[in-house]
Each structure stands twice: as C-alpha cells, then as structure tokens.
Amino acid sequence: MSDPTHLTIxxxxxxxxxxELSAQELLGLHLERIEAADxxxxxxxxxxxxxxxxxxxAADRALxxxxxxxxxxxxxxxxDVLCVKGVETTAGSQILKGFKPPxxxxxxxxxxxxxxxxxxxxxxxxxxxxxxxxxxxYFPTHNPWSLDRxxxxxxxxxxxxxxxxxxxxxxxxxxxxxxxxxxxxxxVIGMKPTYGRVSRYGLIAFASSLDQIGPFARSVEDxxxxxxxxxxxxxxxxxxxxRPNDVTRGLHDGxxxxxxxxxxxxxxxxxxxxxxxxxxxxxxxxxxxxxxxLVDVSLPHTDYGLAAYYIIAPAECSSNLARFDGVRYxxxxxxxxxxxxAYMRTRRKGFGAEVRRRxxxxxxxxxxxxxxxxxxxxxxxxxxxxQDFDDAFxxxxxxxxxxxxxxxxxxxxxxxxxxxxxxxxxxTLGANLAGLPGISVPCGMSEGLPVGLQVLxxxxxEDIALRVARAYELAADMRVEVAxxx
Amino acid sequence: xxxxxxxxxxxxxxxxxxxxxxDEDFYAEQLSGILRxxxxxxxxxxxxxxxxxxxxxxxxxxxxxxxxxxxxxxEALANAPAAVDGFFRVPSIQEET
Numbered sequence: 001m002s003d004p005t006h007l008t009i010x011x012x013x014x015x016x017x018x019x020e021l022s023a024q025e026l027l028g029l030h031l032e033r034i035e036a037a038d039x040x041x042x043x044x045x046x047x048x049x050x051x052x053x054x055x056x057x058a059a060d061r062a063l064x065x066x067x068x069x070x071x072x073x074x075x076x077x078x079x080d081v082l083c084v085k086g087v088e089t090t091a092g093s094q095i096l097k098g099f100k101p102p103x104x105x106x107x108x109x110x111x112x113x114x115x116x117x118x119x120x121x122x123x124x125x126x127x128x129x130x131x132x133x134x135x136x137x138y139f140p141t142h143n144p145w146s147l148d149r150x151x152x153x154x155x156x157x158x159x160x161x162x163x164x165x166x167x168x169x170x171x172x173x174x175x176x177x178x179x180x181x182x183x184x185x186x187x188v189i190g191m192k193p194t195y196g197r198v199s200r201y202g203l204i205a206f207a208s209s210l211d212q213i214g215p216f217a218r219s220v221e222d223x224x225x226x227x228x229x230x231x232x233x234x235x236x237x238x239x240x241x242x243r244p245n246d247v248t249r250g251l252h253d254g255x256x257x258x259x260x261x262x263x264x265x266x267x268x269x270x271x272x273x274x275x276x277x278x279x280x281x282x283x284x285x286x287x288x289x290x291x292x293x294l295v296d297v298s299l300p301h302t303d304y305g306l307a308a309y310y311i312i313a314p315a316e317c318s319s320n321l322a323r324f325d326g327v328r329y330x331x332x333x334x335x336x337x338x339x340x341x342a343y344m345r346t347r348r349k350g351f352g353a354e355v356r357r358r359x360x361x362x363x364x365x366x367x368x369x370x371x372x373x374x375x376x377x378x379x380x381x382x383x384x385x386x387q388d389f390d391d392a393f394x395x396x397x398x399x400x401x402x403x404x405x406x407x408x409x410x411x412x413x414x415x416x417x418x419x420x421x422x423x424x425x426x427x428t429l430g431a432n433l434a435g436l437p438g439i440s441v442p443c444g445m446s447e448g449l450p451v452g453l454q455v456l457x458x459x460x461x462e463d464i465a466l467r468v469a470r471a472y473e474l475a476a477d478m479r480v481e482v483a484x485x486x
Numbered sequence: 487x488x489x490x491x492x493x494x495x496x497x498x499x500x501x502x503x504x505x506x507x508x509d510e511d512f513y514a515e516q517l518s519g520i521l522r523x524x525x526x527x528x529x530x531x532x533x534x535x536x537x538x539x540x541x542x543x544x545x546x547x548x549x550x551x552x553x554x555x556x557x558x559x560x561e562a563l564a565n566a567p568a569a570v571d572g573f574f575r576v577p578s579i580q581e582e583t
Contacts, residue, residue, distance in 0.1 A: 102561045196542045209540060235549045241542065307524045318501060325502075327574050332567030334577060340502065342577045348504030356503055360513050361520060363501040364489070377527050379537030384530070386538060418516060419523055435541030459542060 005033045005165035006482045009074050009222040012168060016063055016073050023059035023073025027052055027117055030075045034119070034166045042141045043151075043161040045080055047120035048087055055117040062115060070225060072115030077122040077161040077170035082108050082213065083202040084118065091204045092126040092154075094137040095350025096330045105202015106237065107171065107213045107230040114229045119167055123157030126352045127321065128178055128206045130154050131424035134415055135354045142411070143186060144483035145449055149408040152182030152424075155216070159186040162216045165482035169226055170216045175206050176309055177403075177428025179214045180440040184403035184452020187442045188480050189223050189469070190216045192428075194459045195435035196241040198227070199234035207316035208239075210432040218480040220441065220470040224248045227462065247462040255471040256291035258464075260284075261396030265302035269426050272405040275446025280402045283443035283453045283472060287400065290475040292468075297392040297399065299430065301384045306422060308385065309429045311365050311378035317355075318362030324350065357418065386434040393458045398468050402427055403440040403452035427454060437462045441469045442480060488518040 004012060004026055015021040031049065038044055052075070059073035078084060081091050083101035090096040104112070112118070125135035133141040133156025141156045143149040144164035151160040155172025159182035162170050172179040174192035183190025191214045198213045205211060215226035224247055233242040262284065267277060288294055326332035326346030333349060336342035351359065365374035392399060404424060414421040431438040436456050443453035453472065457464040472478065489497075491510045498505050498513070559572055568575035 099565055102557055102564065194542065196544055235547075238547055239540075239542070239544055241544050242547065301530075304527060304530060307527050310520060310524055311527075322502075326567060327576055329565035330567070334568060334575075336577050339577050339579045343502040344499075344504035347502055348506060351503070357513070357516055357520075359501050359503060360494075360497055361517055364493075364497045364517065367497060367500060373528075374524070376537055377532060379539060380532035380535040381527055381530060382538040382541075383535050384532070386541060419519060422520075433541070 004029050007168070008219040009071065009168055009217070009225060010219070012074060023056040023063065023117065024053070026073055027056040027075060030119060030166065037144070037164045037166055040142060040147055041144050041160050041164045041166070042139055043122055043157040043164060043166055044077065044120045045090070045123050045138055045157065046088060048118050051087065052117050052119050055112070059115050059117060069114035070229060071111060073117060074115070074168050075117045075119050076111065077119055077158055077167040078108060079155050079158050079170070079172045080121045080124050081128055081173050081204045082171060083204065084108055087121065089121065089204070090137070091128070092124045092136040092138065093350065093352070093355070094331060095324050095346070099329050101202070103202065106199035106234045108202065110230050111226070122161055122170060125154035125156070126355050127204070127317070128154040128173055128175055129317070129354050129358055131177070131181060131421050132414065133157060134411065135352060137352050140411060143408045145187060146408065148410055149449070150185070150411055152185035152404070152408065154178040156182045158216050159183050159188055159190065162186070162188045162218065163483050168218070169222060171213060172216060173203055173211055173213050174432065175210045175313060176432050177425040179216065180403050180428050180438055180452065180454060181424060183216055183440040185408040185450065187450030187483070188216050188218060189220060189439065189441050190214065191223050191227060191439040192431065192437060193227060193231065193462055194437045196239050197437070197462065198230050199237040199240040201234055201236035205320040207313040208320060209316060210313060220466055220473050221251065223439065224251055224466045243460060247466060249463040250467050251463070251470050253467055254291065255287055255468055258292045258398070258468070259295050259396040260287060260292045260468065261297035261392050261399040262294055263297050263299045263302070263392065263399055263401060265299050266401035266427055269302070269405050271423055272402070273407065273446065276402050276405060276407065276451050279444040279446050279451040280453060283476070284400060286476045287468070287472055290471050295396050297396055299388040299392060301381065301388050302430065304381050305385055305430050305433060306426055308378040308381040309433060310361070310422060311374050312382065312433070314358040314362030315365050315375050316362070318359045318366065321355070321359055354418070382433050385430055389430070389434045389436060397457070398464050399456040400468070401454050403454040407446050407449035407451060431456050435459055437465050439465045439469050441472055442478060443472070443476065489514045489521070
C-alpha cells in the first residue's frame with residue numbers, strides 16, 4: 001500500500017471500503033505526518049484532535065454499517081476564516097483571538113455531514129488579505145517545496161497542508177485569487193466556484209461581492225466531489241443561488257473539439273517569469289494534442305483590473321470589518337475614556353498593518369466627496385471587465401492561462417512594497433470581479449518550483465473548467481506530488 | 487493625488503482606527519503609492535457605462551418570516567470581553583457634562 005498521506009480521496013475510499021485501513025488509522029497517520037512536517041511548514045494554526053477522533057470514529061461506524069457518506073473518514077484542513085462551532089476561529093487575526101463561533105458554517109457542515117474529518121484550522125493572511133500568508137497575525141507558513149519561500153495566499157496554510165501530505169484536502173476562500181494562487185505555488189489543485197455556487201454563511205467576510213469558498217485537492221475528480229458536496233442553495237445566504245448542482249457533468253468527456261481561449265494580455269503582464277510562460281505554453285500544447293482548438297482572445301481591460309479591485313475589495317472590507325469593535329467578541333481595550341476611544345484603541349491594536357492599510361484605503365474611497373471618483377468609477381470598470389469576459393466567451397468554451405506570473409517567492413521579498421504583492425493576483429482577480437469559476441492545476445516546474453495552469457469558464461460552468469482540468473491531468477499524466485520535507 | 491496628514495487623521499477617525507507615532511507618515515506614503523496606481527482608472531471614459539454591484543443575477547430570495555431557534559442569551563454573551571447582568575459592558579457612550 002502506498003503511503004496513505006499521499007493518496008487522493010478516491011484512492012483512500014477504496015482502501016477504507018476494502019477494510020485495508022480504518023478512518024481512525026488514517027487519522028493517526030496524518031497526525032504523525034503533521035507532527036513530523038508542520039514544525040517546518042507551519043500550515044496549521046491549531047489542531048482539533050479531539051473533534052477529529054470523534055469524527056473518525058463515527059466514520060468507521062458508518063463504513064461498517066454501509067451508511068458512509070462520500071467523504072467518510074477523509075482528513076481535511078479548514079481555513080481560519082470558516083466558522084466551526086466551538087473551535088477557535090480567528091481569521092488569522094489577533095483581534096479575534098479566543099473567538100469560538102456559536103455555529104458552524106454551511107459549507108463546512110455539509111462536508112461534516114458527508115463524513116469528512118477535521119484535522120485542524122489552517123493558517124492564512126489576516127482576514128484573507130494577502131498573497132503570501134505573511135500577513136497572518138500569528139506566524140508565516142512555509143512552502144513545502146522550498147521552506148524559505150512563501151506558500152502563496154491568502155489560503156497558504158490550506159494549500160501547504162495538502163502539498164505536505166498533512167491533509168488529503170482542505171478548504172480556502174478566494175476573493176482575488178486566494179485559492180488558485182496558493183494552489184499554483186504549492187503544486188496542488190485549487191478551485192474558486194462561481195459567485196453564489198457555495199453558501200458564504202459562516203465565512204468571515206472580507207469583500208462580500210467577491211468572496212467564495214472552494215477546495216484544495218490532489219485530483220480533479222476529488223476537487224469536483226468536494227465542490228459538489230458543498231454547493232447548492234442555502235436559505236442562510238441570500239446570494240447563494242438555487243440552481244441545479246451539476247458540476248460533475250461530463251467530467252471525463254475530454255476536450256476534443258473544445259475551443260480554448262488564450263488571452264494575449266495574460267501573457268504580457270508585468271513580472272511574468274519566462275519559466276512560467278514556458279510551462280504554460282507546454283500545457284497549452286498538451287491540451288491541443290488532446291484535441292482542443294486554441295484560439296486567440298483579448299481581455300482589453302486587464303491593465304485596469306488591479307486598480308478596480310483595489311478600490312472595491314478595500315471598500316467592502318472597510319464596511320465588513322466595522323463589526324470588530326471589541327464589544328461582542330475578540331480583543332477589547334476597555335481602558336478608555338469613552339466608546340470611540342475604546343473602538344480606536346482596540347482596532348489599532350488588534351488589526352495588523354495590511355488590514356489597517358486596506359481599511360484606511362476603503363474608508364477613504366467611500367468617504368464624502370470621493371465616492372464618485374473611486375468607488376463608482378471602479379464599479380463601472382468592473383462592468384467593462386465583465387464585458388471583456390462575455391465577449392471572449394462568445395468565441396471560446398474556456399479561457400486558459402497561467403495562474404500566477406511567478407513561482408513561489410522568497411519569504412520577506414515583497415512585504416515592504418504592497419503594490420508588488422498585489423500584482424501577484426493580476427491573473428486571478430478578473431474572475432472574482434466577473435463572478436466566474438476558475439481552477440488551477442499543476443503544470444510542471446520552473447526553477448524547481450510548481451507552476452499552475454488556470455482555466456476560467458462562464459458563470460455556472462464549473463463543469464467545463466473541471467472537464468478541461470481533468471483532460472489536462474490525463475493527457476499530461478499529471479499527479480499531485482507530496483513535497484517531502486526532510 | 488497624494489494624501490495629506492490631515493486627510494489621514496480624518497480617514498482614521500472615520501474608520502475608528504487609532505493612530506500611533508509614525509502611523510500618519512506610514513499611511514500617507516503607502517496609500518499615496520497605491521492611489522497613484524489606482525488613478526489609471528481615470529484614463530477610461532465610463533460616462534455611458536452602468537456600475538456593477540452584483541455580478542450574478544440572483545432574484546432576491548426571502549425566506550418565510552417564521553420564528554425559529556436562535557442563540558440563547560448565554561451563547562450570545564459567551565465571547566463577550568465584558569458582560570454584566572446579561573448585557574455587553576461598554577465604556578460610557580454619553581459624555582459626562
């Protein structure tokens with residue numbers, strides 16, 4: 001038997017069904033792996049060992065009874081922005097230290113109901129703001145492929161946990177690329193669904209018109225299964241659409257005769273590394289050999305995406321983060337002259353530098369006299385960016401490109417210059433502005449580090465994105481490898 | 487357009503963010519750099535373009551307004567930094583005269 005910490009959900013399910021392995025044994029192997037690797041990787045903020053033991057025991061019972069759900073006994077990591085009842089959830093921030101949610105969010109609950117076993121809470125940039133996990137209010141996470149490099153972000157802990165063999169799958173949230181970019185940098189699969197596909201109930205909000213929850217996994221089939229389990233209407237999130245859950249339709253049908261759009265602007269972005277461009281070009285050739293037709297498309301407003309995003313996301317964040325006032329939960333500086341003073345002290349102390357920077361930027365953009373010049377203008381440019389994608393999809397079934405312009409960069413190399421960090425998301429944030437689904441799959445290495453191929457499709461067409469990704473996985477004989485941390 | 491220190495102080499108050507020594511210069515410099523990049527939006531003529539606030543067309547769905555289970559007072563206060571007699575405790579809201 002191969003090392004179970006390297007296997008996919010479907011492979012593990014076979015072992016569990018055949019009684020070659022119990023859910024409790026599988027949990028034990030993962031806790032050993034975490035013990036061995038996580039002192040270096042630091043993917044987890046905290047482990048939920050007692051909860052995991054309980055869930056693994058229940059999974060073993062269900063496997064014996066024949067009532068096991070599709071994820072019975074499968075170990076997962078949950079990003080620190082998803083509320084789980086009774087489990088300390090802090091959004092990577094000191095301001096929420098000690099906060100134990102009184103309820104579990106819908107996406108996580110559906111995975112629990114399907115039998116998944118929660119190993120622990122994975123690290124992230126504070127309030128999911130960042131592209132390297134260096135903005136965590138606790139500690140940075142390290143890339144399992146090269147420990148002096150970042151895992152990407154903001155869901156860096158979730159990506160690193162899967163890459164290091166510490167969890168079979170994990171959950172992240174993606175507001176501008178926070179699932180796809182770390183997936184690319186850690187050499188795993190990561191997917192952001194269509195806005196409204198997965199309920200955001202229980203997700204600590206960053207930018208409400210952009211946030212989506214999605215999975216990290218080791219195979220496209222696993223990714224589809226996790227998404228299918230989480231997706232679907234939820235009365236507790238009015239933006240979660242009541243639509244057929246058809247994401248796995250035609251998964252294995254291949255890309256024969258499919259038209260894949262190659263946006264020239266996405267190959268000319270600032271800072272695009274030649275090694276990344278080369279790996280993407282090879283991946284496109286592989287898809288062409290598998291029967292797809294590559295067509296040139298244009299996304300002419302690409303150069304304006306970052307600017308529009310850095311108005312809209314901070315504006316929404318400044319509004320969402322107003323709730324952290326030191327009154328109902330979290331850090332509180334009560335030694336104050338009056339309530340305003342208490343708010344100001346609590347928030348100055350509890351928020352880290354990047355969060356404060358974005359709250360300031362967003363507040364400024366929404367403030368009296370500047371609203372039209374910034375927020376309204378950005379919302380109009382958002383329309384143009386969405387129109388770009390609509391026009392491109394009139395001529396192709398999916399858009400293929402790199403996920404990140406660079407491979408994983410050294411820890412500390414971008415922390416002094418916020419704009420250089422923001423540029424990490426230049427290929428991913430368009431999908432958030434337009435509400436599109438997107439997936440990143442590993443497509444080889446550059447400088448010994450993983451590169452990710454991104455597939456974007458029209459809204460509600462996760463099935464096509466997964467199908468293209470599956471076709472690539474098959475044609476390239478791609479297998480997500482576990483980085484051995486020795 | 488660079489941000490002045492007066493503007494930084496005004497925005498920090500609106501955002502209820504306290505300022506510590508060095509913060510005014512930090513924000514003025516960093517936000518001005520980001521705003522320089524953002525100013526490229528002004529190159530685009532968007533007079534005839536409608537704004538997008540919601541990218542996905544979802545009909546407003548309201549559930550039936552039926553009373554259901556909610557948090558108990560104890561649960562609601564479980565995370566409170568300070569609670570007194572079933573209430574959240576806060577510093578004085580009204581100035582003393």
